[in-house]
Amino acid sequence: QVQLEESGGGLVQAGGSLRLSCILSGRTSRSIAMGWFRQVPGKEREFVAAITWSYGSTYYGDSVKGRFTISRDNAKNTVYLQMNSLKPEDTAVYYCGHNTGDSDHWYYKPHYYDSWGQGTQVTVSS
Numbered sequence: 001q002v003q004l005e006e007s008g009g010g011l012v013q014a015g016g017s018l019r020l021s022c023i024l025s026g027r028t029s030r031s032i033a034m035g036w037f038r039q040v041p042g043k044e045r046e047f048v049a050a051i052t053w054s055y056g057s058t059y060y061g062d063s064v065k066g067r068f069t070i071s072r073d074n075a076k077n078t079v080y081l082q083m084n085s086l087k088p089e090d091t092a093v094y095y096c097g098h099n100t101g102d103s104d105h106w107y108y109k110p111h112y113y114d115s116w117g118q119g120t121q122v123t124v125s126s
Contacts, residue, residue: 002025012123014086014125017084018086023077023078024078024098034053034072035047035048037096037097049070068083093122094120098113099112
């Protein structure tokens with residue numbers, strides 16, 4: 001069993017930046033990758049980015065490519081999401097998820113993640 005805790009959300013103006021953090025704890029030995037998803041009311045959870053612990057391979061959703069950067073600190077069991085050039089449409093609750101899959105197509109869909117954090121609200125004003 002693992003636990004995830006996100007932090008770093010908040011209110012920012014369009015064009016601004018935020019950095020989200022996600023700390024992984026518990027039984028982390030089987031952890032392969034971590035992902036960020038976001039969700040607005042009435043919509044499905046949307047893939048934002050993912051990263052593997054071992055090689056640091058990264059994956060991004062089309063709507064955030066070139067603006068968001070995912071990174072990890074293995075020593076701290078922490079994954080970050082640096083969000084730049086934020087837009088009002090980036091407003092959502094952001095969740096980090098835990099993935100034990102070793103095939104990258106597993107990282108894009110929320111049902112392949114076995115644990116989630118509580119979420120952190122990001123609001124971008126226009």
